[in-house]
Amino acid sequence: MAASSATLQKPTLNVEVRLRNNASSTAFLRTDLIREEVTDWLCKNFLSLKIDQELTGFDSLSHGDVIESIRVVDSSSALDSDASIHRLDETHLAVQAYELHDAEDDPAPRPAKPSVGEENEDEEESPQLRITRLPSKSLNGLWDALVFEDGIPAKLLKYTTRMMAMMRRPSLDMAVVSWNRLLLLHGPPGSGKTTLCRALSQKLAIRLGHHFTQGRLVEVNSQTLLSRWFGESGKLVAKAFESICSVAEDESTLVCVLIDEVETLTGSREKASTGSECGDALRATNQLLTALDRLRYRSNVIVLCTSNLFGAIDSAFLDRVDIKQHVSNPCPKAAYEILRTCINELIRCNVLTPDDELCGTTNKGHTAAAAAAAEEDEETPHSFSDEAHMSDWDVVEYRSIPPLAVMDIHLWDRPDAPARKLWGIAERCAGLSGRALRRLPGQAIALHTHGESCTVAEGLAALSVAVDEELGATGGQ
Ligand SMILES: Nc1ncnc2c1ncn2[C@@H]1O[C@H](COP(=O)(O)OP(=O)(O)OP(=O)(O)O)[C@@H](O)[C@H]1O
Ligand SMILES: [Mg+2]
Incomplete structure (x- = not known):
């Protein structure tokens, strides 16, 4: 009986309202009011909507002058059916309003440099963290340009959106209901893993706009965290994650952490301890695992990782991953x-x-x-x-x-x-x-x-x- 009532639930139809540049700085803008007004307008003026439909005629709305575009983007039912037209009385409308921010990076808090020896100029210039304000102009269009079979992006977006929203319930006991906030995309080189993680972060910032007032994408440059100085890598990893924690301090900021080529930091400890590799990599892995265990209690953080060397990843890291998604080359x-x-x-x-x-x-x-x-x-x-x-x-x-x-x-x-x-x-x-x-x-x-x-x-x-x-x-x- 429970299953049949679940199938009777109305699917969600997502509509994105893009605001004009600097709309929020030129006027006192309440995105919740814009969402409400647009929802009302849609319900009164449309019987059905089509996926990818660009809506016009919103100029007469009281917020019409700050709206750049309104687009029907997807439906949760599209995961099960190909229908592109959706009757409004049979769907739940979810309207999101967002503004795209300039591509400039935020000044990132940098982890301290290694204390031993001198780092050369190149290493100094290579930032360990790159922080982008979300939703970002630089990431605009990325989602639509990705082509995957089996609707992988849509499934990941639905899963992460719902989990993030569910895990924000203040009374939820994280010791009982476990979610590590960790996703891993793995597959051959050039299959779109990094691009999908960036695009997913952008979509999450838009879709979770009613839960968070702002968003940040923090990209961890794994290579720069491996020091040539013995014993320093673990410290660099710890410092980098301290910086991430300070970005995530404000609970109203959604923080998407992207760790590309995660096998660099989570090389199998079993191999490191038996082979000739020094214990430095092992310490880096331990530090990362400890940092991830701390991050899982932050309701505003999600960690997206990529790898094309799945077999080289530490088993304790893999055990923490909530979703392991294989991304293959295009069919x-x-x-x-x-x-x-x-x-x-x-x-x-x-x-x-x-x-x-x-x-x-x-x-x-x-x-x-x-x-x-x-x-x-x-x-x-x-x-x-x-x-x-x-x-x-x-x-x-x-x-x-x-x-x-x-x-x-x-x-x-x-x-x-x-x-x-x-x-x-x-x-x-x-x-x-x-x-x-x-x-x-x-x-x-x-x-x-x-x-x-x-x-x-x-x-x-x-x-x-x-x-x-x-x-x-x-x-x-
Ligand atoms: N499925 C896809 N659909 C559209 N574009 C794709 C797809 N896969 C890859 N690309 C394009 O290929 C380029 C490389 O993708 P990306 O860097 O995300 O791959 P990757 O899986 O992270 O590779 P690597 O494992 O080498 O880091 C991007 O410009 C991306 O747009
Ligand atoms: Mg990549």
Whole structure:
């Protein structure tokens, strides 16, 4: 019975209200009032909302002059279904209001330098902690640019948001209900782990805006915490975490700590004690574990770690990790999407010019449902005239390469269409990392075409060669 009542719960539809730059400094701004007003406006004016929908017509609101944009971002039900349209009477609306801050770092409290010997200039200049105010302009758009199968980002965001909110209940006894506030993303190099952690921090700051008045992303530079002076690494780790604790002192500040390449600091102690490695690394690991045990009592902190050497991580650290998420290289669908967004960006900037092949025809035999599905997509061809739309809409023209779902509907009978060619390339990209895929379109044009600008067809031919070269260089993997 409990299970059926749980399934009857309304899913949450998240709407993000982005405020104009410096909105909070130019006016006495109450984001709670903005959230309330927008929620009210949505309920009175809309029967349903669509994921990714940009809403207009908010100028008449009393806070209209400080609002930059309103966007429907996601729904908790989207984890279980692909539905993109949501009836408001069947969902719980969660409106978040936020302002993006400038990319400049906050002055970070630095751990003291090692007491032994002289550090050289380079080491002095390399900060052990980098602190960014959240939500940050520099992280804007990162979340949307990530393409993962199985909805990994959405699941992580839902989990962390709910856990952070749950663990903020003042009366909760942390000795009974345990949560270490520790997530680990592991997987091959270039699969997007660091980017996902940064994007997740940004999203958390937005989504938990009603719990915290401000946010900070604290990035720990693991390499700089390993000293060449015997016995110093443990002290450096301890000092770095003291600094993190001072940032987290104010409980109304959400603090997302990112420890990249965590295996550097949490090398297996079993190996260190039996091998030739000195006990310094062992002390660093012990210090980190102690620091993490202290941080778990701070309701405003979450620690996100990445590693591409899972096997090298200390078992006591792994035991503390709440969620271990493997992040793999993109599947063909994700590869298509990454390559597609790169190529469309090159088209937008006139590096690639659309050619006739970007046009396609549709088959008149398509079902109304397929047509509706295509129309729902924002990137459906722009050139539908009303007339064509009303009759049989058999000529379509793309100014950019369409998403996979649209390709399936409109271009199934056009093997020469760029989207079809790109799909053929994406299918060959198994084993290539997201990093390589983001690099290859630009690199292909630079290496394998001539002149300032070339056509999309020429760009795709160059990309095909570049993919073959990359697969050859990485041993076909
Ligand atoms: N799944 C993906 N979707 C979109 N872009 C991706 C994806 N994976 C990687 N990228 C892009 O590749 C680049 C490198 O990603 P990132 O640094 O996050 O990888 P990583 O897993 O942390 O790598 P490493 O293990 O080497 O540190 C970024 O520019 C990112 O945008
Ligand atoms: Mg990384």
